[in-house]
Amino acid sequence: MGILEKIEQIKLELSRTQKNKATEYHIGLLKGKLARYRRQLLEPAAGSGGSTGQGFEVQKSGDARVVLIGFPSVGKSSFLSKITKTKSEVANYAFTTLTSVPGVLEYHGAEIQVVDLPGIIRGASQGKGRGRQVVATAKTAELILMVLDATKSNDQREILEAELESVGIRLNCSKPNIHFRVKKTGGIKFNSTSPPTYLSEKICYAILKDYKIHNADILVRDPECTVDDFIDIINEDHITYVKCLYVYNKVDAVSLEETDRLAREPQTCVMSCELDLGITDLVEAIWKNLNLTRLYTKRRGILPKLDDPMVVRHDSSIEKVCDSIHKDFKNGFKYALVWGSSAKHSPQKCGLSHIVHDEDVVQLVIK
Numbered sequence: 001m002g003i004l005e006k007i008e009q010i011k012l013e014l015s016r017t018q019k020n021k022a023t024e025y026h027i028g029l030l031k032g033k034l035a036r037y038r039r040q041l042l043e044p045a046a047g048s049g050g051s052t053g054q055g056f057e058v059q060k061s062g063d064a065r066v067v068l069i070g071f072p073s074v075g076k077s078s079f080l081s082k083i084t085k086t087k088s089e090v091a092n093y094a095f096t097t098l099t100s101v102p103g104v105l106e107y108h109g110a111e112i113q114v115v116d117l118p119g120i121i122r123g124a125s126q127g128k129g130r131g132r133q134v135v136a137t138a139k140t141a142e143l144i145l146m147v148l149d150a151t152k153s154n155d156q157r158e159i160l161e162a163e164l165e166s167v168g169i170r171l172n173c174s175k176p177n178i179h180f181r182v183k184k185t186g187g188i189k190f191n192s193t194s195p196p197t198y199l200s201e202k203i204c205y206a207i208l209k210d211y212k213i214h215n216a217d218i219l220v221r222d223p224e225c226t227v228d229d230f231i232d233i234i235n236e237d238h239i240t241y242v243k244c245l246y247v248y249n250k251v252d253a254v255s256l257e258e259t260d261r262l263a264r265e266p267q268t269c270v271m272s273c274e275l276d277l278g279i280t281d282l283v284e285a286i287w288k289n290l291n292l293t294r295l296y297t298k299r300r301g302i303l304p305k306l307d308d309p310m311v312v313r314h315d316s317s318i319e320k321v322c323d324s325i326h327k328d329f330k331n332g333f334k335y336a337l338v339w340g341s342s343a344k345h346s347p348q349k350c351g352l353s354h355i356v357h358d359e360d361v362v363q364l365v366i367k
């Protein structure tokens with residue numbers, strides 16, 4: 001039996017099994033197996049080089065990457081052509097976007113790469129080479145924009161969420177608070193800081209046995225952790241936690257009440273590409289969600305260039321700043337002078353571990 005059939009069989013069994021206390025052990029085991037097969041499906045077959053020739057690859061560039069995911073004809077190309085310099089083909093028939101069209105959004109001095117992913121993740125959960133690369137691209141994004149059609153039912157969102165979930169992409173959540181370490185000897189040790197509500201030692205042992213892991217330390221630090229969380233932790237290398245903004249387009253075609261209702265949902269923006277509504281608010285929401293830090297670098301005795309910031313990730317240290325200038329830069333580093341909200345006094349003399357804030361001014365002093 002191929003992996004795809006095995007996956008289908010487990011999904012069928014899961015849908016047929018009633019959820020209750022008596023079946024939770026069985027369900028947990030099935031979920032563990034499902035995650036294992038899905039992982040295998042996404043791993044490139046040995047010798048294939050991970051590609052089928054009709055590859056999909058977009059070089060990462062700029063300060064951050066945003067990917068657009070959505071069903072055909074929801075308006076992804078229209079949106080992309082509004083916010084970026086790249087012109088992409090717009091047509092009123094499905095599947096215009098056959099290959100990816102990367103564009104660059106310039107905002108607050110940052111260059112944000114926006115990639116329109118071809119189709120949805122469909123192919124990937126079927127183990128197709130191209131779909132696999134689409135998933136890999138989505139996993140390198142700092143933000144996913146799920147573009148939805150406000151005139152259609154919410155099924156579109158549920159289908160996309162399930163697709164992303166099945167390829168190991170977790171939206172708007174953080175890694176479960178479980179410490180897990182595989183060891184060479186010593187058997188399996190299960191501990192928790194307070195009694196877990198949903199996880200049991202028995203189910204963790206059974207799942208690990210199925211994964212052929214016989215020696216490991218488990219420490220559950222959050223009592224609300226579930227079996228799904230535990231499975232994510234043992235498959236950690238294949239799971240990516242990404243922020244997602246839900247974007248409802250075509251609100252010109254729905255009532256004001258409906259637009260208002262959608263706009264009030266968490267992590268949601270509404271827009272109409274046709275009427276040019278909500279686009280600037282969405283761009284601002286993208287910026288806020290990316291949480292980038294702008295730094296103005298200066299030389300001694302010269303005012304900083306306020307129109308040309310250097311952009312680094314949130315919570316970056318001076319070391320990261322040096323690395324983004326040049327990989328050897330920190331070898332010659334002596335100290336940094338920092339002005340702005342991260343400095344206790346202006347300027348503060350800082351070392352490599354100092355964490356910078358948005359709009360700080362930094363002067364790097366080298367030996």
Ligand SMILES: Nc1nc2c(ncn2[C@@H]2O[C@H](COP(=O)(O)OP(=O)(O)OP(=O)(O)O)[C@@H](O)[C@H]2O)c(=O)[nH]1
Binds near residue numbers: 077090097250275
């Ligand atoms: N009413 C309305 N129609 C829109 C809006 N934005 C886009 N459309 C229409 O929707 C159709 C699809 O737009 P595209 O931008 O090509 O959609 P897409 O998601 O890129 O589609 P694919 O390339 O097939 O994936 C076009 O006919 C657009 O004119 C909008 O805000 N309101």
